[in-house]
Amino acid sequence: MTYSVKEMFYSLQGEGHHSGRPSVFCRFAGCNLWNGKEASRATSVCTFCDTDFIGTDGQNGGKFKTEAALAEAIESLWPENAGNRFVVFTGGEPALQLTPALIRELQQRGFECAVESNGTLPLPTELDWVCISPKGSSEVVITECDELKLVYPQQNALPERFAAVKARYRYLSPLNDWTQSSLLASSHGNTQQCIEYCLQNPQWRLTLQSHKILNID
């Protein structure tokens, strides 16, 4: 199958359990919860997406006809002769394109394979790390994951709704609604609400989009 990739880059994982870990990000084009066009944002299931995932025109983006071709491109972004290889499949919604064959191809090249998914579609069992981030009223079909990373607060997707999802770790990530001047500043803002929720419900931890604070990819 042909993989449509918006962009690929080498950076630090900014969010969640692997925050700070050097990672290649492979951002697949397309999502099942929003078509990516501003005109339909307000009427979509997911209304707050911070990412351009349309097309294949980003850095190192393109159409890859084989698993080997895409794996080769991902591998080329890792520093030469360095171990601890880690790739994060994201998007858009990576579950629309990710295959067992692609994951195995990368694992054979020494990569641990992680995914950032909205949880509405089945995922390959070959993955080494699964992060699920539920959106609005969408139905989550993934019942077990490594990490549940919930953007908070969200109408129709408050933490209690996901009590039955088995997760090694539960994180709240403040909704970045870009109407606030700073992610950290407002005491009545989303970050403060996350802090209060975690303090009252200590099975949840706070995570911040540190790449945005640091202004890196």
Ligand SMILES: C[S@@+](CC[C@H](N)C(=O)[O-])C[C@H]1O[C@@H](n2cnc3c(N)ncnc32)[C@H](O)[C@@H]1O
């Ligand atoms: C762009 S999504 C792509 C992966 C997948 N579609 C998903 O939603 O998990 C990557 C991560 O960014 C998070 N995210 C997107 N928009 C955000 C926003 N405005 N504020 C905070 N996190 C956001 C998502 O919740 C997800 O954890």
Ligand SMILES: Nc1nc2[nH]cc(C(=O)O)c2c(=O)[nH]1
């Ligand atoms: N540094 C960095 N960390 C990230 N973690 C998840 C991301 C995503 O867009 O899925 C992301 C991203 O775009 N950049």
Ligand code: SF4
């Ligand atoms: S599900 Fe993920 S990629 Fe799709 S619109 Fe929402 S945040 Fe963006």
Ligand SMILES: [Mg+2]
């Ligand atoms: Mg992002």
